[in-house]
Amino acid sequence: MNLSATDAINDEIVAAGEPWLGAVEKGQILRIVDLEGNQAVDTLFFNLHDPQERYSAVDTIRAQGKLYLSTGTELRSNLDSTMLTIIEDTCGRHDTLGGACSAESNTVRYAHEKRHMHSCRDNFLLALSTYDQKLTKRDLPPNINFFMNVPVTATGGLEFADGISAPGRYVQMRANMDVLVLISNCPQLNNPCNAFNPTPIQIMIWEAGANIPSDRETTRGS
Amino acid sequence: MTSSSSTELWNVRVEAGEHWSGILRRGTMLRITALQARANVAALMYNFELLSERYNMPDTLKAQHTAFLTSGCVCYSDMGRILCSITADTCGWHDTVCGLSDAAMVAEKHGPSRFQEQRNAAHKNGRDSMLNELGKYGLGKRDLVANINFFSRITADEDGGLHFDPEHCRAGAFVDLRFEMHTLLVLATCPHPLDPDTSYRPRPVSLSATRAAQVAPDDPCRMRCPENARGFQNTERAFLT
Numbered sequence: 158m159n160l161s162a163t164d165a166i167n168d169e170i171v172a173a174g175e176p177w178l179g180a181v182e183k184g185q186i187l188r189i190v191d192l193e194g195n196q197a198v199d200t201l202f203f204n205l206h207d208p209q210e211r212y213s214a215v216d217t218i219r220a221q222g223k224l225y226l227s228t229g230t231e232l233r234s235n236l237d238s239t240m241l242t243i244i245e246d247t248c249g250r251h252d253t254l255g256g257a258c259s260a261e262s263n264t265v266r267y268a269h270e271k272r273h274m275h276s277c278r279d280n281f282l283l284a285l286s287t288y289d290q291k292l293t294k295r296d297l298p299p300n301i302n303f304f305m306n307v308p309v310t311a312t313g314g315l316e317f318a319d320g321i322s323a324p325g326r327y328v329q330m331r332a333n334m335d336v337l338v339l340i341s342n343c344p345q346l347n348n349p350c351n352a353f354n355p356t357p358i359q360i361m362i363w364e365a366g367a368n369i370p371s372d373r374e375t376t377r378g379s
Numbered sequence: 380m381t382s383s384s385s386t387e388l389w390n391v392r393v394e395a396g397e398h399w400s401g402i403l404r405r406g407t408m409l410r411i412t413a414l415q416a417r418a419n420v421a422a423l424m425y426n427f428e429l430l431s432e433r434y435n436m437p438d439t440l441k442a443q444h445t446a447f448l449t450s451g452c453v454c455y456s457d458m459g460r461i462l463c464s465i466t467a468d469t470c471g472w473h474d475t476v477c478g479l480s481d482a483a484m485v486a487e488k489h490g491p492s493r494f495q496e497q498r499n500a501a502h503k504n505g506r507d508s509m510l511n512e513l514g515k516y517g518l519g520k521r522d523l524v525a526n527i528n529f530f531s532r533i534t535a536d537e538d539g540g541l542h543f544d545p546e547h548c549r550a551g552a553f554v555d556l557r558f559e560m561h562t563l564l565v566l567a568t569c570p571h572p573l574d575p576d577t578s579y580r581p582r583p584v585s586l587s588a589t590r591a592a593q594v595a596p597d598d599p600c601r602m603r604c605p606e607n608a609r610g611f612q613n614t615e616r617a618f619l620t
Contacts, residue, residue, distance in 0.1 A: 215478025257439075
């Protein structure tokens with residue numbers, strides 16, 4: 158028996174370029190669906206009860222000894238706790254080196270004239286400020302880019318490559334603690350991370366104990 | 380700022396396993412020298428005039444299309460400005476994607492260690508060392524972001540698997556940082572978190588500050604890529620008087 162959409166306790170479409178903020182409790186399953194393919198989904202997680210504890214890209218990389226995120230990856234916090242575990246991934250690879258676009262980084266990467274363009278950091282900041290006035294840019298560390306492909310070569314080259322995702326591909330994770338999920342459905346128009354065409358995503362949440370045949374035991378990376 | 384001068388302004392020895400912080404003003408050059416082979420210097424940087432502006436690993440890597448740092452690279456803040464430029468590097472590769480060690484990791488790898496028995500030889504770890512220094516400036520966990528690990532080289536295979544290079548850093552290797560903003564620099568000389576050495580062997584480094592020459596129009600860091608030219612423009616605009 159597969160996870161059924163009708164059993165989901167949350168099932169939302171997030172339009173291109175929009176933020177999404179929501180809680181996922183320990184044991185619950187979060188699925189993010191790349192509805193039309195090649196859409197970067199910039200994502201951060203916070204400990205729901207203490208947002209000073211939050212997703213850490215470098216702790217996640219270091220813990221698994223591997224750059225890319227996929228099934229089995231434990232998403233670690235800045236205190237090295239496992240916040241969520243990726244339990245299913247029909248895309249195959251997700252980035253956590255590319256960070257989020259911002260007005261300021263757009264001036265560096267593309268042109269001073271691109272400063273006005275909508276960015277993930279604007280989404281993050283606005284969503285955080287409506288949730289808790291005390292949360293600011295200080296609370297934005299390097300994030301995950303679900304469905305984004307940033308291959309690193311053996312000689313240390315790094316490029317934003319064409320996506321390896323496709324319509325309907327999804328990533329599914331189980332929360333190991335109560336988390337606040339902060340998403341920016343990336344509005345970047347200047348590089349191939351969204352195939353130059355940002356598109357909607359779907360966010361689904363299931364209760365703890367939902368039947369997941371594909372779930373498998375994961376172990377801490379060596 | 381006058382022309383380049385090798386007159387040393389100050390120097391300090393950062394002991395093995397020590398943590399250190401200091402203010403490096405715009406126009407200051409800092410040479411970090413590995414006093415022994417296989418040194419590692421975890422480093423974070425903040426705009427000393429606005430501490431919420433800090434080193435940003437993703438912005439640094441994607442602007443320069445690289446997964447590591449070496450001479451010609453600059454270290455970007457999260458506001459599109461350049462905290463420092465890497466003007467010389469005898470090492471060739473500095474990691475910025477592997478983070479810090481922590482207490483649990485060090486205890487698991489090297490066994491228990493306390494001040495009571497070992498005095499100042501007690502094991503240190505990267506995260507606690509950084510938090511120690513950050514606390515002196517009113518900063519803390521919220522300000523702990525992806526750091527640089529100077530002198531450490533970690534390569535990735537096709538699947539992203541990471542490999543630590545134990546031969547990378549030789550004794551005497553150095554890296555020169557030219558500060559483009561007034562910067563709070565926070566350091567720790569704890570071993571790299573992916574260093575497989577089962578013995579706890581941190582290594583000391585020396586810091587030597589001099590005055591930097593004015594950044595030339597054809598400066599190699601500025602000329603590395605169009606992105607850096609714009610990064611220097613953003614930075615210079617913040618210092619116009």
